[in-house]
Amino acid sequence: MSSTHTIAHEIRNDFGVPFTHRLLFDRDVLNPENPLLDSIFGREDDDTPRSGLIAVVDQGLAEAQPGLEESITRRFAGSDLPELREVLLVPGGEACKNDPAIIERILAAIERHRIDRRSYVAIFGGGAVLDAAGFAASTAHRGVRVVRFASTVLAQLDAAIGVKNGVNRFKKKNFVGTFDVPVAVICDESMLESLDVRHWREGFSEAVKIACLQDAAFFNSISDVADLIRERDLDAARPIIRRCAQMHLEHIASGGDPFERLEARPLDFGHWSAHRLESMTDFELSHGEAVAIGICLDSAYSHLGGRLDQAEFERIIDLVKRLGLPISHPLLVDDRLIAGLEEFREHLGGRLTITLLDEIGRGVDVNDVDLDRVRESISVLGSLAG
Amino acid sequence: MSSTHTIAHEIRNDFGVPFTHRLLFDRDVLNPENPLLDSIFGREDDDTPRSGLIAVVDQGLAEAQPGLEESITRRFAGSDLPELREVLLVPGGEACKNDPAIIERILAAIERHRIDRRSYVAIFGGGAVLDAAGFAASTAHRGVRVVRFASTVLAQLDAAIGVKNGVNRFKKKNFVGTFDVPVAVICDESMLESLDVRHWREGFSEAVKIACLQDAAFFNSISDVADLIRERDLDAARPIIRRCAQMHLEHIASGGDPFERLEARPLDFGHWSAHRLESMTDFELSHGEAVAIGICLDSAYSHLGGRLDQAEFERIIDLVKRLGLPISHPLLVDDRLIAGLEEFREHLGGRLTITLLDEIGRGVDVNDVDLDRVRESISVLGSLAG
Numbered sequence: 134m135s136s137t138h139t140i141a142h143e144i145r146n147d148f149g150v151p152f153t154h155r156l157l158f159d160r161d162v163l164n165p166e167n168p169l170l171d172s173i174f175g176r177e178d179d180d181t182p183r184s185g186l187i188a189v190v191d192q193g194l195a196e197a198q199p200g201l202e203e204s205i206t207r208r209f210a211g212s213d214l215p216e217l218r219e220v221l222l223v224p225g226g227e228a229c230k231n232d233p234a235i236i237e238r239i240l241a242a243i244e245r246h247r248i249d250r251r252s253y254v255a256i257f258g259g260g261a262v263l264d265a266a267g268f269a270a271s272t273a274h275r276g277v278r279v280v281r282f283a284s285t286v287l288a289q290l291d292a293a294i295g296v297k298n299g300v301n302r303f304k305k306k307n308f309v310g311t312f313d314v315p316v317a318v319i320c321d322e323s324m325l326e327s328l329d330v331r332h333w334r335e336g337f338s339e340a341v342k343i344a345c346l347q348d349a350a351f352f353n354s355i356s357d358v359a360d361l362i363r364e365r366d367l368d369a370a371r372p373i374i375r376r377c378a379q380m381h382l383e384h385i386a387s388g389g390d391p392f393e394r395l396e397a398r399p400l401d402f403g404h405w406s407a408h409r410l411e412s413m414t415d416f417e418l419s420h421g422e423a424v425a426i427g428i429c430l431d432s433a434y435s436h437l438g439g440r441l442d443q444a445e446f447e448r449i450i451d452l453v454k455r456l457g458l459p460i461s462h463p464l465l466v467d468d469r470l471i472a473g474l475e476e477f478r479e480h481l482g483g484r485l486t487i488t489l490l491d492e493i494g495r496g497v498d499v500n501d502v503d504l505d506r507v508r509e510s511i512s513v514l515g516s517l518a519g
Numbered sequence: 520m521s522s523t524h525t526i527a528h529e530i531r532n533d534f535g536v537p538f539t540h541r542l543l544f545d546r547d548v549l550n551p552e553n554p555l556l557d558s559i560f561g562r563e564d565d566d567t568p569r570s571g572l573i574a575v576v577d578q579g580l581a582e583a584q585p586g587l588e589e590s591i592t593r594r595f596a597g598s599d600l601p602e603l604r605e606v607l608l609v610p611g612g613e614a615c616k617n618d619p620a621i622i623e624r625i626l627a628a629i630e631r632h633r634i635d636r637r638s639y640v641a642i643f644g645g646g647a648v649l650d651a652a653g654f655a656a657s658t659a660h661r662g663v664r665v666v667r668f669a670s671t672v673l674a675q676l677d678a679a680i681g682v683k684n685g686v687n688r689f690k691k692k693n694f695v696g697t698f699d700v701p702v703a704v705i706c707d708e709s710m711l712e713s714l715d716v717r718h719w720r721e722g723f724s725e726a727v728k729i730a731c732l733q734d735a736a737f738f739n740s741i742s743d744v745a746d747l748i749r750e751r752d753l754d755a756a757r758p759i760i761r762r763c764a765q766m767h768l769e770h771i772a773s774g775g776d777p778f779e780r781l782e783a784r785p786l787d788f789g790h791w792s793a794h795r796l797e798s799m800t801d802f803e804l805s806h807g808e809a810v811a812i813g814i815c816l817d818s819a820y821s822h823l824g825g826r827l828d829q830a831e832f833e834r835i836i837d838l839v840k841r842l843g844l845p846i847s848h849p850l851l852v853d854d855r856l857i858a859g860l861e862e863f864r865e866h867l868g869g870r871l872t873i874t875l876l877d878e879i880g881r882g883v884d885v886n887d888v889d890l891d892r893v894r895e896s897i898s899v900l901g902s903l904a905g
Contacts, residue, residue: 141545141555144765146772149535152780159527169527244689249865250779272658275685275696275779299661303630310661311697379530386532393636393661394538479635 152314152391156294156382158375160323162282163204165212173280173317174214174253184252186215187242189266191258193225194284197327201257215253218246225258227416229265230300230307239269243277253278253316257324259285259332260292260420264310267298271313279315285328286336286370287421289320290377296391305476306408312392320378322367333365334457335421340377341452342403342428349494351376356448359455402488402496403427406465409473413464425458426514430465433510435489438503445493450517461518465511471504538777541703542680542768544761548668548707549590551598559666559703560600560639570638572601573628575652577644579611580670583713587643601639604632611644613802615651616686616693625655629663639664639702643710645671645718646678646806650696653684657699665701671714672722672756673807675706676763682777691862692794698778706764708753719751720843721807726763727838728789728814735880737762742834745841788874788882789813792851795859799850811844812900816851819896821875824889831879836903847904851897857890 155173162169174186188205195201202220209217221242229235239254248254254270254277256263263281270279283293299310325333337355344352354373355362361369385391407427410418418426429450436446453460464470478485488496541559548555560572574591581587588606595603607628609615625640634640640656640663642649649667656665669679685696711719723741730738740759741748747755771777793813796804804812815836822832839846850856864871874882 141543142761143544144542144768146540146542146768147537148540148772148777149537150778150780151533151535151775154532154534156530156532157527158529240688240695244691244694247865272695272697274694275683275698297661302626305630308630308660309626309658311658312661375528382530382532386534389537391534392536394536479633 155317162321163208184215186253188220191225191262243273257282271311281318284324290374291339294381338421338425346496363457429460461514538700546709549594570601572639574606574641577611577648629659643668657697667704670710676760677725680767724807724811732882749843815846847900
């Protein structure tokens, strides 16, 4: 080594950044008699000036629940809660993640209403609106406080629970985003009452996914009430939603790597094909429906590869069907599906890793995909869907 | 409480996100014989595909060091380091933080060259380029790997060390940004050799700041070599730069709140007026020069308020002068200066808190500002500047 290198010097620091995540289940949280919001937004001490708040509301939700905007305004008015400065309506669904102008609108509102790091952006909506508005809020002043009000089954048991947000760019899903921890995630079951039946049912595919991967007893619990869930029985669905949300949160909080910095994450079970199917159908297929198909595909692949036995494979197909969810789709045979594998690997980085099932409740990561077996799995599903 | 509230249920999780920060000092790191980059970019294991890299280079740096692009290309070619896929030149200084098109260019390059979370964006430049390119990289795929090559004194002892990045929006400095931890920060002293004398000197104002706040012995060390530093003596400057960078990093890593989530941060000593002066002079005044003036202003204010004694106040003014830095500016008397206080408070959130000096080495936070005393301090500086 040359003499110039004797001056080299390294200082290395390992440190942790502390976060608190609160997940709250209740109903009618906007009812002025319900004290739940006081525990979230209450003033820290009397010296602090009253902070501000803007609400970003999923237009689809606002239309389905016509009194919502008024309820929000009433709940925050004349209270010790932050001062509500504007309610912004934004289009729901994937549209809001595809349109950069929506991010700009939210940033401009944050600036206009002087929302600072002690102030709030309250987001009411499904996963897509939570993702897009959460991304804007997480970059303004390097992150203002976010409270997520999850308004769909899918959001309450999965999408709203995590620490991610993001928007689509270059026609790639979630190409741009951040990891950020909301102050609180509020799952108000009264918001689920206005969901149409498709958007009610689709959420439960994420519960099937996590049960398949981690918990055979939970799979049985879902199976026990699948017919009631299909018919929108909230009492039957409530424990499934809460258990799924909790499992999801525990995975993030105790997995040791919530911001996915250390390990290359495997492609989520059922999701490599699901993301691709969504975009191939121009989002005609909803995320939860696509995941239901993706679960069936990865289960068939696990079965044909000698991992998952016939009986367990059939139980998974049967559960998905009983929940009123699709198990196949005509576009599965389109070659663009397979091309999605590489796009997904690139988003996650590192080697290609997909998750399969050894049995219900036990997922396993593998590093290669046999494309012929994928095609065989697709034709098995086609015949089962009949 | 009404019966509906009996269903309320909360799940709370406190968790930490682990980060590693590496700060490396050396010279000629792009020399193929220097092994330093191997320790940063080396392949994790042989199974992993070779990752990719794009370099973002400060145009001012590239012009001052004509061989730089070629050196970068040569260092990464034919090695076990990541594959260099493009070198992007971007304008340096505040211009690059004011132009959203630069963020778009960097994101597009990340997409075009398939830079994933296991791949790298290497940024060569001063604080502004590190901030802007770092922001783009921290949002692509929710964060690809960033290695910062700090090319100015200011960056090596302060700006590059932290965990922040950001760009200006709505004419507000750093309105949009993220907290993100680079894989490594590399301070190559050979990159300082092409700095003009103004940009050499300005960096040391941040060393004076941190010494005033925390460490009287460090203040004495700077004072001992101030005349040599003014004349660009690298051997005299080296220990000052390294000590300052280390203090900065320790503050971030061991302060317990690196992402500034828990506490409202006080306005940094000397900085409330500095940020404002920069924009009021259309960035004619550099950041470090503005900080030098801001330090003198907050010191005068501390002295006039009965905190800092006359002798210590004079030592600070004398040190700033000996470093070849300004102590005052004609625009200090402009009313827009004071208006900047509120804008700064809003960026940080919470109550207005500024930091003053009780003595050299001991900062103190206070919550109110006497505007008449600010004006008096300004006229004291005016007369001292002569």
